[in-house]
Amino acid sequence: xxxxxxxxxxxxxxxxxxxxxxxxxxxxxxxxxxxxxxxxxxxxxxxxxxxxxxxxxxxxxxxxxxxxxxxxxxxxxxxxxxxxxxxxxxxxxxxxxxxxxxxxxxxxxxxxxxxxxxxxxxxxxxxxxxxxxxxxxxxxxxxxxxxxxxxxxxxxxxxxxxxxxxxxxxxxxxxxxxxxxxxxxxxxxxxxxxxxxxxxxxxxxxxxxxxxxxxxxxxxxxxxxxxxxxxxxxxxxxxxxxxxxxxxxxxxxxxxxxxxxxxxxxxxxxxxxxxxxxxxxxxxxxxxxxxxxxxxxxxxxxxxxxxxxxxxxxxxxxxxxxxxxxxxxxxxxxxxxxxxxxxxxxxxxxxxxxxxxxxxxxxxxxxxxxxxxxxxxxxxxxxxxxxxxxxxxxxxxxxxxxxxxxxxxxxxxxxxxxxxxxxxx
Numbered sequence: 001x002x003x004x005x006x007x008x009x010x011x012x013x014x015x016x017x018x019x020x021x022x023x024x025x026x027x028x029x030x031x032x033x034x035x036x037x038x039x040x041x042x043x044x045x046x047x048x049x050x051x052x053x054x055x056x057x058x059x060x061x062x063x064x065x066x067x068x069x070x071x072x073x074x075x076x077x078x079x080x081x082x083x084x085x086x087x088x089x090x091x092x093x094x095x096x097x098x099x100x101x102x103x104x105x106x107x108x109x110x111x112x113x114x115x116x117x118x119x120x121x122x123x124x125x126x127x128x129x130x131x132x133x134x135x136x137x138x139x140x141x142x143x144x145x146x147x148x149x150x151x152x153x154x155x156x157x158x159x160x161x162x163x164x165x166x167x168x169x170x171x172x173x174x175x176x177x178x179x180x181x182x183x184x185x186x187x188x189x190x191x192x193x194x195x196x197x198x199x200x201x202x203x204x205x206x207x208x209x210x211x212x213x214x215x216x217x218x219x220x221x222x223x224x225x226x227x228x229x230x231x232x233x234x235x236x237x238x239x240x241x242x243x244x245x246x247x248x249x250x251x252x253x254x255x256x257x258x259x260x261x262x263x264x265x266x267x268x269x270x271x272x273x274x275x276x277x278x279x280x281x282x283x284x285x286x287x288x289x290x291x292x293x294x295x296x297x298x299x300x301x302x303x304x305x306x307x308x309x310x311x312x313x314x315x316x317x318x319x320x321x322x323x324x325x326x327x328x329x330x331x332x333x334x335x336x337x338x339x340x341x342x343x344x345x346x347x348x349x350x351x352x353x354x355x356x357x358x359x360x361x362x363x364x365x366x367x368x369x370x371x372x373x374x375x376x377x378x379x380x381x382x383x384x385x386x387x388x389x390x391x392x393x394x395x396x397x398x399x400x401x402x403x404x405x406x407x408x409x410x411x412x413x414x415x416x417x418x419x420x421x422x423x424x425x
Contacts, residue, residue, distance in 0.1 A: 031214025045208030069165025262290030312390025
């Protein structure tokens, strides 16, 4: 890149940073001093942007994974990409659950004392008619190729994309294979053009997200007897995000502050939108444009990580299950905590694509063990805050893994004397 182009890009970045800061400031003001017209406009804007993000996120997962698997360089690089993505995903998820277990043992949250006047209406929070966890797993395997796309079932889309991408690699007719690849490549280019348009007006979306969130919590968050539980969940997420993941990057000789700065826009959107899948277009754009990650890597790693890399979810599941079991009379000891580190990690990995997945998955696990889930009705009002923190952590973890995999593959490709292919912009 020439010096002129670099200076132009830096100038543009600073200009948009100013728009982001202005949007955040206006959103905070609109949320703290709400007016009917202001809140209506903010809600309208935030809903529109969530729909736009959802519109492009599912096709991105399907097309980018399928195309990447079908065209991914050599078998050595392909195996390295798979191996490192899955290894780092499992490792960070287990670490997140382990941090939550250690913090739970250290803080030992007190049982919640219910006030006699309180009423728990589980139907109000959607727990009375939720499906069993195994049924969610069965539904990952679609019986209709269009249903996962229509319903936004991310895990099913991931499965279809992986199988289709691998199948394209084994096509014997080169002409047919090139035709399909050309079609997918053209569709991918269309999606990324749309993403660039969305990013141009993203400050407007931030205004809507922040206005709605600030207004919801401006009256103060009432957690009462759940303070110690809340401390464990938030503390585990902060330790994972501010200590464990930066340490992971430092071990790989990467600068956490530089990477965090490059991903700032995506992390902001993740926090206020509470959806890592909807944030995926912004995550990929930041990873490639700001942190210089090879598109062949980012467009494989990030869709997979968005689907299965749930650090925040693992911490929430372990803490919530332990807390409700404790309130039901169970003795929480080291053996039980260690066992649930594994269970929470596996559950978090298999959780993607379920609305409010961590929350409802915890309910399913508890119900299967015969543990009363009424206390989840009390946790529900504060879950919105937890969900924001967890989503930001999930996207931050995805970004860290993509950056490390990108560096690993560059080193491996150099040793093998292979030039890792780059998808043209």
